Amino acid sequence: EDKVVQSPLSLVVHEGDTVTLNCSYEVTNFRSLLWYKQEKKAPTFLFMLTSSGIEKKSGRLSSILDKKELFSILNITATQTGDSAIYLCALRRDSGYALNFGKGTSLLVTP
């Protein structure tokens, strides 16, 4: 049973395009939703979202959480080839510290 579902599974875009990655979930009680970028090996932290409707922004990346509709999006504007990676969404459960990960969206940005 998938509690965290990411879409699309895979995406290929041209440099300069804007992409929106989706993360929907079924759990209603959770502490936070996190986004990670995974290139060759270790996932690197991007954002942590705890409140609905408040956008987090870092350079060309931004993310927002909608607790009513149970989803989050990650936006990347003016994509670059260095954005090519797998983007992971994870929920931190209400009890304990475990993360429930989605299966990721594989993004390829072509020159």
Place this chain on the structure above:
Amino acid sequence: EAQVTQNPRYLITVTGKKLTVTCSQNMNHEYMSWYRQDPGLGLRQIYYSMNVEVTDKGDVPEGYKVSRKEKRNFPLILESPSPNQTSLYFCATRPHSNYGYTFGSGTRLTVV
């Protein structure tokens, strides 16, 4: 420099030969955990530890053991590895406060 160090980075071993993957952090984080990542299944938690001498099972603990004798180290032990434990393993840590998790560089394990 704050970091989570896993060793080894790559390991090929035979079925049944006990092995340990080490994880060490220099950030004084209380919480440490192990995940495995498999194609089509994503990252799944194996074990976690809330502090020294406090460990608990995650979602896929079968075939693994852990120990937390000191705060900085959280080794993952495979007493009798089997081919279905071939995977990419990550150690992750975080402090008690509400920050994101820091992942180690990963250990690619192949059991033949």
